[in-house]
Amino acid sequence: MRAVRIHSHGGPEVLKLETADAPDLRSGTAIVRVHSCALNHLDLWVRRGIAGVTIHLPRIPGSDIAGVIDSIDGQSLLSPGQKVLLSPGVSCGLCERCLGGQDNFCRYYTLFGYGLDGGYAEKVRAPLVNLVPLPESMPFHEAAAFPLVFLTAWRMLVSRARIQPGQTVLVLGANSGVGSAAIQIAKLFQCRVIATAGNQEKAAAARSLGADSVIDHYRQSISEEVRLLTGKRGVDIVVEHVGEATWEESIESLARGGCLVTCGATTGHQAMTDLRYIFSRQISILGSYMGTKLELLKVFEFFKSGKLKPVVDRVFALEEARQAHQYLEAGKQFGKVILEVTAGY
Numbered sequence: 001m002r003a004v005r006i007h008s009h010g011g012p013e014v015l016k017l018e019t020a021d022a023p024d025l026r027s028g029t030a031i032v033r034v035h036s037c038a039l040n041h042l043d044l045w046v047r048r049g050i051a052g053v054t055i056h057l058p059r060i061p062g063s064d065i066a067g068v069i070d071s072i073d074g075q076s077l078l079s080p081g082q083k084v085l086l087s088p089g090v091s092c093g094l095c096e097r098c099l100g101g102q103d104n105f106c107r108y109y110t111l112f113g114y115g116l117d118g119g120y121a122e123k124v125r126a127p128l129v130n131l132v133p134l135p136e137s138m139p140f141h142e143a144a145a146f147p148l149v150f151l152t153a154w155r156m157l158v159s160r161a162r163i164q165p166g167q168t169v170l171v172l173g174a175n176s177g178v179g180s181a182a183i184q185i186a187k188l189f190q191c192r193v194i195a196t197a198g199n200q201e202k203a204a205a206a207r208s209l210g211a212d213s214v215i216d217h218y219r220q221s222i223s224e225e226v227r228l229l230t231g232k233r234g235v236d237i238v239v240e241h242v243g244e245a246t247w248e249e250s251i252e253s254l255a256r257g258g259c260l261v262t263c264g265a266t267t268g269h270q271a272m273t274d275l276r277y278i279f280s281r282q283i284s285i286l287g288s289y290m291g292t293k294l295e296l297l298k299v300f301e302f303f304k305s306g307k308l309k310p311v312v313d314r315v316f317a318l319e320e321a322r323q324a325h326q327y328l329e330a331g332k333q334f335g336k337v338i339l340e341v342t343a344g345y
Helices: 040-047 140-144 147-160 177-188 201-210 224-231 247-252 275-281 294-304 318-329
Strands: 001-008 015-019 031-040 064-072 083-086 123-127 132-133 168-171 192-197 212-214 235-240 254-262 284-289 312-317 336-340
Touching: 001 318, 015 318, 031 140, 040 275, 040 318, 064 123, 064 140, 064 147, 083 140, 132 294, 140 312, 140 336, 147 177, 147 235, 147 254, 168 177, 177 192, 177 201, 177 235, 192 201, 192 224, 192 318, 201 212, 212 224, 224 247, 247 254, 247 275, 312 318, 318 336
Parallel strands: 168 192, 168 235, 192 212, 235 254, 254 284, 312 336
Antiparallel strands: 001 015, 031 064, 031 123, 031 336, 064 083, 083 132
């Protein structure tokens, strides 16, 4: 099969389009013919290498996968030929965390394209429990744009921050996959949304998703603009995934009793916090990592009904994987960048 693999860490040039052995079918798994695979910043980190983390090479990247079941070994309500997306997180399914519905706490939890081969290939092997059936009318590229970012944003806002109608939510980096998903989820809960974006075009796109106000994070102080927009009150929730570059501004943007929930650190992981500000204003800081399969199924219902929409910026062919990485790395996108692996419906 055709696949893009990484044999050594480095720049986009280490992405090699080559012929690889197709995955073999094992008990309790399915082989899925990949049609579309969305890029995430995780793909960039896997390619570059992550300090302190061993990524077994060669590795096929890609966590967000949509395609068609090719073959199945085991009991399943699904059958070959059916359209599916894959829940991006893979766990052991046997430990107390998995059996308790907290699969993203499993000590063996990993992701397609990270701990095992992913979707930059014509075929991928997946546990049967990771298969989510797709409506026949849903295009593959739209389905691939959904799982990781909407699952992450849903867990951040709903499960961790306990979002409530009428709250004010600050979403960092509206152009990112998580940012564009978080705006929509916050509006689904009838909240006021303040987003940040880097230029007028991206600000307009953020407003089209429902953002009530947009701050230019390159030209304006986020916390000062938040104070102006909220009458000095601050926001109830900050959706933070940028990290070092925005951390202090994010903390200072919170109202008394507010909550910052973070899922990443794309600009760096060293963040300074004045603890006096935390305890005197009774602020909560919550970590969030991916989400459970049950959470994915919950948020997917809103996706199927059209209440949450995929945000697809650009589609590249599989052989253009290097260009797709360069495009994502440059921050040119608003929403998701997709690789079309197999052309089709």
